[in-house]
């Protein structure tokens with residue numbers, strides 16, 4: 277009896293030791309790993325930032341970690357990130373396929389889809405459609421200006437008062453995507469928006485938290501019924517309803533929005549074995565909504581936080597806006613070419629906001645090399661965008677909010693190569709064009725009409741962001757005043 281027990285114990289220990297992840301030959305260095313857990317022990321699950329800092333200090337710009345049994349490589353600095361995402365784009369543009377989020381999205385859409393034909397076709401289609409080929413010239417600007425009117429209404433109701441801008445910006449970003457995707461906008465208490473907000477909140481809490489880490493580390497729990505997929509399925513149902521309504525009211529060849537464009541494309545392709553399908557469209561719409569809402573609204577929140585606490589920068593923006601837009605009733609995206617300071621400010625806001633600090637995880641598509649290390653196929657690759665956005669030697673003022681980072685000695689706008697808030701290479705953010713248009717039009721329009729003031733009783737501003745897949749500033753309040761223009765006719 278005792279002998280059997282000993283034998284069993286020996287077997288189990290042997291198996292556990294065998295399960296201890298080992299670094300392949302010439303793999304980037306990293307901390308000692310434990311059986312089963314990998315390096316989970318080394319990371320605080322709530323906020324691993326401090327731990328990452330230590331790892332980078334001990335092991336250098338390219339280091340490795342084990343997420344449970346899975347090897348991952350963290351890449352820091354412009355040189356390493358450019359080598360991986362641009363020079364060796366084909367080797368580094370995959371996505372991990374066995375994570376929590378893959379199961380939630382059923383491997384459809386674009387964000388989490390692996391490097392291959394379905395991803396490529398869908399990505400190309402969205403880029404074409406968003407670049408106005410599908411939606412008509414200026415259509416994107418119209419949709420954004422339409423939504424800005426609602427922001428202005430909210431602000432006008434709050435003149436002289438203190439306002440919390442979180443919901444307002446979140447709703448605006450969400451509605452702009454909804455306008456592009458479905459041709460409609462939603463009031464904040466609408467069922468659709470409420471369900472989406474709930475779903476995003478639940479899923480991102482889970483995706484950041486210990487649950488997803490465990491899920492990603494231990495495939496055996498994948499079949500347990502998990503509460504979070506439920507929130508996603510509810511939203512999916514609402515999108516299915518929207519697509520069905522579109523099918524009833526659409527006129528083929530005259531698309532009103534992204535969904536109509538996709539349905540036209542489906543007609544064109546027929547059943548030629550292409551990757552386009554209605555199920556794809558459902559997940560794709562959700563993908564674009566998720567990817568485009570928190571990112572944009574968190575960047576706007578950061579922008580107004582820094583503009584309020586740097587009134588001299590806000591004033592300089594306003595002077596440029598008034599000078600360039602004199603006689604125009606509204607700003608167009610093309611006006612940016614005459615507004616180097618405003619361009620510098622929107623870019624500096626994105627640099628400081630550092631909205632997606634670790635990008636979206638990549639994955640190697642074949643055995644490859646990086647900075648002299650060997651990295652096998654299937655390794656998770658984590659591009660540390662923070663490390664580039666504040667890299668010393670790349671910026672005039674890497675650690676402070678200063679639009680001079682984007683201005684040359686002549687006051688002209690310049691974009692350093694380390695500006696990578698949208699990442700780089702073939703996987704680079706697909707919504708970059710839309711996001712930049714939103715940030716520019718919203719900031720210019722609001723700064724032209726209003727003055728934003730840090731409330732006297734709000735104390736010292738705290739710039740430390742709240743950690744997450746997308747970072748956001750701590751909740752804050754703003755005081756809004758109306759700007760009286762000398763050149764407006766007083767009625």
Ligand code: HEM
Nearest residue numbers: 387567568571572631632635636698699703705706707711
């Ligand atoms: C300020 C706003 C935004 C920021 C900072 C941002 C940032 C990013 C980053 C860092 C990635 C990962 C790229 C990579 O894997 O290397 C990404 C991917 C993506 N973003 Fe954005 N994004 C923003 C807005 C948007 C908007 C408005 C949309 C929607 C139209 C969008 C759609 C996407 C999609 C679909 C992907 C996945 C691309 C792919 O896997 O091929 N993003 N974004």
Ligand SMILES: *[C@@H]1O[C@H](CO)[C@@H](O)[C@H](O)[C@H]1NC(C)=O
Nearest residue numbers: 307308310317318330331334
């Ligand atoms: C990681 O955790 C292991 C086990 O607790 C420990 O031996 C090692 O020193 C830690 N390494 C770092 C860099 O924290």
Ligand SMILES: *[C@@H]1O[C@H](CO)[C@@H](O)[C@H](O)[C@H]1NC(C)=O
Nearest residue numbers: 325328329332350660662663
């Ligand atoms: C990313 O880079 C920043 C800035 O250099 C550093 O503080 C952070 O710890 C890095 N994160 C990771 C995961 O290495």
